[in-house]
Amino acid sequence: MRREQQNLFVFLYIKEVPADNNPSERAIRNVKVKQKISEQFKTITAAENFAKIRSVIDTTIKNGMNIIQALTLIAKFEYQFAD
Numbered sequence: 589m590r591r592e593q594q595n596l597f598v599f600l601y602i603k604e605v606p607a608d609n610n611p612s613e614r615a616i617r618n619v620k621v622k623q624k625i626s627e628q629f630k631t632i633t634a635a636e637n638f639a640k641i642r643s644v645i646d647t648t649i650k651n652g653m654n655i656i657q658a659l660t661l662i663a664k665f666e667y668q669f670a671d
Contacts, residue, residue, distance in 0.1 A: 589596065599607040629635035648658040 599605040629638065644658065644662065645655055648655050
């Protein structure tokens, strides 16, 4: 603990760092719900595809963007540059 003490309580010194890991837990919740409903992913490829799509959706939500617009841009292979 002494070796890592500068990393233990970062949230006390930097207000942007959350004191808990709730965002991380919420990010994996969708995968766990999907596993419970369908009992499992049938193939590794299906699990990877689900993770990729879910990652795009979660990132879109975190950036305050419209999910349908983001997925449409990807489907059309269009690029949108940030301001």
